[in-house]
Amino acid sequence: MSRLTFSRFLSGMAGMRQSHEKGYRLYRPLLRRNIVEDQDVTDGKRIFEAVREAGLDEAKFKRDWTDQASLKADLERQREGRITCARWVLQRRAD
Numbered sequence: 001m002s003r004l005t006f007s008r009f010l011s012g013m014a015g016m017r018q019s020h021e022k023g024y025r026l027y028r029p030l031l032r033r034n035i036v037e038d039q040d041v042t043d044g045k046r047i048f049e050a051v052r053e054a055g056l057d058e059a060k061f062k063r064d065w066t067d068q069a070s071l072k073a074d075l076e077r078q079r080e081g082r083i084t085c086a087r088w089v090l091q092r093r094a095d
Helices: 005-014 021-037 046-056 058-066 068-078 084-092
Strands: none
Touching: 005 021, 005 046, 005 058, 005 068, 021 046, 046 058, 058 068
């Protein structure tokens, strides 16, 4: 997985900790900035611009985003098939 894809994926996962809908809402401005506007969306500034545009709680996103170890652990569980995206969202809501 490229650094760019990895960064977008972890950003979306951090957004999904607020809600599934908000996580997906975050992907749109990230993809637009990257693909249409040719911006580097691995840069924290660009990520937080997208967070504001998507209407996420910025303080909560920052807390979740800075917990990279937890996001990477969630990613690893998904890769191993121990958790599906839908189950991950429901599990996060219960936390």
